[in-house]
Amino acid sequence: MxxxxxxxxxxxxxxxxxxxxxxxxxxxxxxxxxxxxxxxxxxxxxxxGKRERSTGRRGRPRRYSNLLQPLKVIWEASDRLCSKRLQPFIPEMARVMREQGEQHLDAGLEGQLCQMSAATIDRLLRPYRRLGIVT
CATH class of the missing domain: 1.10.10 (Arc Repressor Mutant, subunit A)
Incomplete structure (x- = not known):
């Protein structure tokens, strides 16, 4: 056959x-x-017959995807500080941004932004950093 x-x-x-x-x-x-x-x-x-493949994203759900824009604004406002120096500066900047009305951050998002570790900040900002040696 x-x-x-x-x-x-x-x-x-x-x-x-x-x-x-x-x-x-x-x-x-x-x-x-x-x-x-x-x-x-x-x-x-x-x-x-053929099985249908799942179309959804596998693995752990993303936690900080909606915080990328406010984080970028804070990072640019701080003159692109490294994440270790930027991380303690974030609560103050988030408060100022909220008072000035620049970014709309509710309490939950602001809390997540303040809890974010330096390594997570590095991971999120990696695509936006300039490549090469910076002096």
Missing amino acids: TRGSVREYAAAVRERYRLASREEKGEILDEFERVTGYHRKAAIRLLT
């Missing part, structure tokens, strides 16, 4: 396999193995 004919046969049997009970599925698989010569697991994969 050619691959094309196996696929055609699988397409013909697929609906019957999907609606079958457990015992009937076993019989359908036995028949499919005899006719095509495929192994049982390969037959199961062909008859169940």
Whole structure:
């Protein structure tokens, strides 16, 4: 049997396999193995069809994605301080920004901004730093 004919046969049997009970599925698989010569697991994969891939992002959810813009503003206002020196300066700058009405930061976002570690600041600002030696 050619691959094309196996696929055609699988397409013909697929609906019957999907609606079958457990015992009937076993019989359908036995028949499919005899006719095509495929192994049982390969037959199961062909008859169940393709799985849908998840479209969502895997892994841990992002925590600081909505704080990037206020962090960039603070970083630029501080004349691009390094993260170790910028981090203790953030609560004061966030307060000033809130009083001046420059950035809209609610209490939760401001708290997250103040809790952010120096390493996280470095990771978030990495794409915006100039490459090379800075004197």
